[in-house]
Amino acid sequence: xxxxxxxxxxxxxxxxxxxxxxxxxxxxxxxxxxxxxxxxxxxxxxxxxxxxxxxxxxxxxxxxxxxxxxxxxxxxxxxxxxxxxxxxxxxxxxxx
Amino acid sequence: xxxxxxxxxxxxxxxxxxxxxxxxxxxxxxxxxxxxxxxxxxxxxxxxxxxxxxxxxxxxxxxxxxxxxxxxxxxxxxxxxxxxxxxxxxxxxxxxxxxxxxxxxxxxxxxx
Numbered sequence: 001x002x003x004x005x006x007x008x009x010x011x012x013x014x015x016x017x018x019x020x021x022x023x024x025x026x027x028x029x030x031x032x033x034x035x036x037x038x039x040x041x042x043x044x045x046x047x048x049x050x051x052x053x054x055x056x057x058x059x060x061x062x063x064x065x066x067x068x069x070x071x072x073x074x075x076x077x078x079x080x081x082x083x084x085x086x087x088x089x090x091x092x093x094x095x096x
Numbered sequence: 097x098x099x100x101x102x103x104x105x106x107x108x109x110x111x112x113x114x115x116x117x118x119x120x121x122x123x124x125x126x127x128x129x130x131x132x133x134x135x136x137x138x139x140x141x142x143x144x145x146x147x148x149x150x151x152x153x154x155x156x157x158x159x160x161x162x163x164x165x166x167x168x169x170x171x172x173x174x175x176x177x178x179x180x181x182x183x184x185x186x187x188x189x190x191x192x193x194x195x196x197x198x199x200x201x202x203x204x205x206x207x208x
Binding site for chain 1: 163165175176178179181185
């Protein structure tokens, strides 16, 4: 059960980021299980994610701007069940 | 006073303000804890504000900064970032530069 819920949120995040940024590379990692017992964790819930995204849209943007762009694309998820989102956003020309 | 006015007043009356879950002695979230460790390592004096003490504050800070997560670090009234940004800036030496440029004293001249 929890596996299905978790996959679902991860898929939504992947889809929204793909639509928003047409990334050259994208990895969305569900880390919810690592946070068992932690304040924001819900058993079986998809609460903690890591995002690695490479997209041209980030070229020339500051860290703050990049994070704001990703946060905006995932506003619904962040307002809902997603408690934590670690973001690593780079442009294709930058070192990973 | 509205919550937004209260936050505005707080971030302007201390050089470095960290909105966090828990307090600097007992962070109640790993992400807040990481920023506490970095600030402590740099020896930067800062004020920790526990957003778990008030739901109005917890929501209010997100609206104030237009930033959806906690922790949030402010230096001289300006929003700098959340946990990822602070960690990346620290690792790149940019956080130290920012503190210096803003005239915030650091006890340790960290080179890490």
